Amino acid sequence: MKPQRVDLLVHNIGLLVTMRGKPGPRRGRDMSDVGAVTGGSVAIADGKIVAAGPEADVWAEIAGLAVDRTLDAKGRLVTPGLVDPHTHLVHGGSREHELELKLKGVPYLEILAQGGGILSTVRATRAASENELYEKAWKSLNIMMLYGTTTVEAKSGYGLALEDELKQLRVIKRLNETHPVDLVSTFMGAHAVPPEYKGRSGEYVKLVIDEMLPEVKRQGLAEFCDVFCEHGVFTVDESREILAAAKELGFGLKLHADEIEPLGGAQLAAELGCISAEHLLATTDEGLKAMSDASVIAVCLPATSFNLRAKSHARARDMIELGVPVALSTDYNPGSSPTESLQLVMTLACLHLGMTPEEVITGMTMNAACAIGRGDVIGSLEPGKQADLVLFDATNLAYLPYHFGINHVDTVIKKGRIVVADGQLTV
Numbered sequence: 001m002k003p004q005r006v007d008l009l010v011h012n013i014g015l016l017v018t019m020r021g022k023p024g025p026r027r028g029r030d031m032s033d034v035g036a037v038t039g040g041s042v043a044i045a046d047g048k049i050v051a052a053g054p055e056a057d058v059w060a061e062i063a064g065l066a067v068d069r070t071l072d073a074k075g076r077l078v079t080p081g082l083v084d085p086h087t088h089l090v091h092g093g094s095r096e097h098e099l100e101l102k103l104k105g106v107p108y109l110e111i112l113a114q115g116g117g118i119l120s121t122v123r124a125t126r127a128a129s130e131n132e133l134y135e136k137a138w139k140s141l142n143i144m145m146l147y148g149t150t151t152v153e154a155k156s157g158y159g160l161a162l163e164d165e166l167k168q169l170r171v172i173k174r175l176n177e178t179h180p181v182d183l184v185s186t187f188m189g190a191h192a193v194p195p196e197y198k199g200r201s202g203e204y205v206k207l208v209i210d211e212m213l214p215e216v217k218r219q220g221l222a223e224f225c226d227v228f229c230e231h232g233v234f235t236v237d238e239s240r241e242i243l244a245a246a247k248e249l250g251f252g253l254k255l256h257a258d259e260i261e262p263l264g265g266a267q268l269a270a271e272l273g274c275i276s277a278e279h280l281l282a283t284t285d286e287g288l289k290a291m292s293d294a295s296v297i298a299v300c301l302p303a304t305s306f307n308l309r310a311k312s313h314a315r316a317r318d319m320i321e322l323g324v325p326v327a328l329s330t331d332y333n334p335g336s337s338p339t340e341s342l343q344l345v346m347t348l349a350c351l352h353l354g355m356t357p358e359e360v361i362t363g364m365t366m367n368a369a370c371a372i373g374r375g376d377v378i379g380s381l382e383p384g385k386q387a388d389l390v391l392f393d394a395t396n397l398a399y400l401p402y403h404f405g406i407n408h409v410d411t412v413i414k415k416g417r418i419v420v421a422d423g424q425l426t427v
């Protein structure tokens with residue numbers, strides 16, 4: 001139904017990246033088609049897009065409607081709000097004390113095996129109160145929003161005991177209810193084997209399946225279930241068991257797959273019909289083909305491979321060539337990727353993954369939205385979609401990854417409301 005008035009008209013946009021096109025994740029050459037319009041406008045009413053496109057077309061579309069407020073974009077670049085589809089947002093503490101070990105060359109999985117890494121954050125998260133976790137994550141969400149992110153997926157997985165997992169998930173729910181950024185919640189009780197189950201991973205898997213998953217479902221605290229399938233963490237068989245149980249309960253599925261060892265996580269994600277598989281640094285050609293055939297979205301995390309000083313990075317070019325839809329994310333967490341900035345990820349995706357600026361923006365908007373089941377609501381600027389958009393102090397897409405390490409955001413609009421103006425929070 002056509003609205004009676006326009007709440008906000010953003011005009012004088014230098015380059016408008018609409019991402020309009022076929023619904024669903026973009027693959028292959030389609031990842032380069034960002035629906036760019038020079039000299040555009042966006043009309044917004046009731047938090048949704050009324051029209052987005054060339055200025056004259058938008059004016060024609062809203063002819064006769066009263067316009068409450070206008071915003072002069074002053075020739076800036078406008079894109080859909082950025083979507084971060086893989087984060088470990090809610091956690092206690094930080095891990096800068098592990099930097100020295102890392103510099104000495106101690107591998108990530110070795111630090112974990114010694115009781116550090118993820119397990120160090122488990123101790124800090126268990127010790128933190130719900131309010132402490134909420135306040136810490138709130139600050140990170142503010143940073144994300146200042147950097148142009150308007151929707152974030154957030155995982156549990158630093159509790160590794162029913163009550164502590166529920167505590168993290170309740171924080172995610174409360175943040176979603178109170179912060180302007182939208183959150184999508186994932187249960188990741190199988191992120192590591194907790195110390196009290198050391199050497200008894202089978203029993204812990206049973207606990208996840210018999211107690212945690214049903215209770216998380218009963219309380220409606222998560223939409224997706226994720227597992228860290230990795231050498232020394234959860235095997236392919238254990239991951240299959242957990243995800244099959246989650247599927248049975250109606251969770252959407254995700255998998256941390258082939259991050260360090262090529263265990264066959266990508267094939268498992270394809271077999272189970274996961275919406276996405278994450279990391280994929282070590283995935284084989286067979287794994288990528290299986291993902292392509294099963295339309296599993298690859299969520300690449302170049303800030304993680306950068307920060308872990310990985311010798312190689314996810315093969316985004318091969319993925320695109322093989323028709324795997326690629327999304328990009330910060331993987332924000334206190335260990336392998338302590339950054340909230342998707343703009344840093346833009347630079348790393350270009351330089352380390354060989355993606356073009358157009359593929360990168362597709363990976364952080366439409367494909368990222370699809371990776372968290374929100375492709376019909378966000379990810380593009382098309383009539384009827386949520387009015388989440390970012391005005392960058394830039395005139396073209398390539399400028400963002402090119403001029404790296406700083407924040408280019410001028411304005412962020414979330415559900416039609418200006419939440420960042422002149423690079424500052426307004427809420």
Ligand SMILES: N=CN[C@@H](CCC(=O)O)C(=O)O
Binds near residue numbers: 088331
């Ligand atoms: N690799 C597994 N899990 C996280 C890291 C968690 C951590 O180190 O605290 C990741 O996706 O990178």
Ligand SMILES: [Zn+2]
Binds near residue numbers: 086087088256278
């Ligand atoms: Zn992760």
